Amino acid sequence: MSAATVVIGNFDGVHPGHREVLAEAARRRPDLPLIVVTFWPHPMSVLRPETGPMLLTSLEARIELLTAAGADRVEVIEFTREFASWSPSDFVERVLVPLDPAVVVVGENFRFGHRASGTVATLTELAAGRFEVEALPLVRFGDEDTCSTLIRRALAEGDVAHAAHHLGRLFNFRGVVAHGDRRGRTLGFPTANLPVPADLACPEDGVYAGWLTRRDGLDAHGDALPPDAPLPRWPAAISVGTNPTFDGLTRRVESYVLDRDDLELYDAPISVEFVARIRGQVRFTDIDELVVQMVDDVARCRDLLGIGPAE
Incomplete structure (x- = not known):
């Protein structure tokens, strides 16, 4: 008897299209565990590094989101040049068959094998007599297909609302709070600073409204929260960029939690959710002008x- 339902894809961002693939897989065989096969790093980052996309999530976040979307197990395939040379048949025999699938669910644009030569038709042919194949259409919002490329483009333009529309949730950027220059504290706006890795997508430089969540089970001052307590989440003004007023060179996400100067967040894992863009990044010549802004x-x-005014 077949042991699992299997879904395959990159799943960068785990957007509604991805989640619908998982939901359909679960509907087909609710009696079987749901296994998600994903790839890391992104295939384009291996095959053509100069054109590799900036990813919407880290691998850790992807696994977390896939699990929340219903995956019982996530199989991460290390994408290497050697793996890229496998034929479609190799892929089926060496990746899928060991998972003993009853049904494999993919998006209608799924390609696999050497030079992406395998299509849904190829998979169906190779699966004959062993497992079923279900191909799902892309999810659409209005006149747009939801895809990770569209979401990356929206972020690059600073349109976090459009990105959220296609993600089905606010875009969030995760990291561990680094020690910064402490200028914000001297100006009355202490910030939690996250470096922006070159391979992760982030909204266009500018200032945004959003939310900051501490993710390690500790409160504002680093004390343990009660069991089952929700993670603390605070409203924040978020700056993305290099801080040109002070000739900064490193791109960072700097978040000021509204009305709070008592937070102990150094070295804490946090996530920053982007709600709306306020303005672009500006180089100020006068510190007083910066504070007014x-x-x-x-x-x-x-x-x-x-959020109401501070009391």
């Missing part, structure tokens, strides 16, 4: 997030 940014964040 930051006060206005915070006020706009309050409006966008529905």
Whole structure:
């Protein structure tokens, strides 16, 4: 008897199209465990590094999102040049058959094997008599197909609302809070700073309204939360960029939690969710002018997030 339902894909971002693939797989055989096969790093980053996309999530976040979407197990295939040379038949025999699938569910644009020579028709032919194959159409919003490329483009343009529309959730950027220059604290706006790795997607440089969540089970001051307590989530004004006013060179996500100067977040894992773009990045020649602008940014964040004025 077949042991599993299997879905295959890169699943970068785990957007609604990806989640629908998992949901359909679960509907087909709810009695079987759901195994997700994904690839890391991104195939294009291996085959043509100069054109490899910036990813919407880390591998850790991808696995977490896939599990939340219903996966009982996530099989991560290391994508190498040697793996890329496998024929479609090699892929089926060496990756899929050992999982003993009853049904394999993929997107209608699924390609696999050397030079992406395998199609859904190829998979169906290779599967004959062993497992079923179900190909699903892309999810559409209005007149657009949802795909990771579209979401990356929206982020590159600073349109975090459009990205969220196609992600089915707010775009969030994760990392561990690094020690910064502490300038924000001296200006009255202490920030939690996340470096932006070159391979991860991030919204266009500018200022945004959003939310910051501490993810390690500790509270604002680093003390353990009660069992089953929700993770603390605070409204934030978020700056993305190199901080040109101070001739910065390193691109960072800097988040000021509204009305809080007591947070102990150094070395804490956090996620930053982007709700709306306020403005582009500006180089100020006067510090007082910068502070006035930051006060206005915070006020706009309050409006966008529905947060009342500080008491």
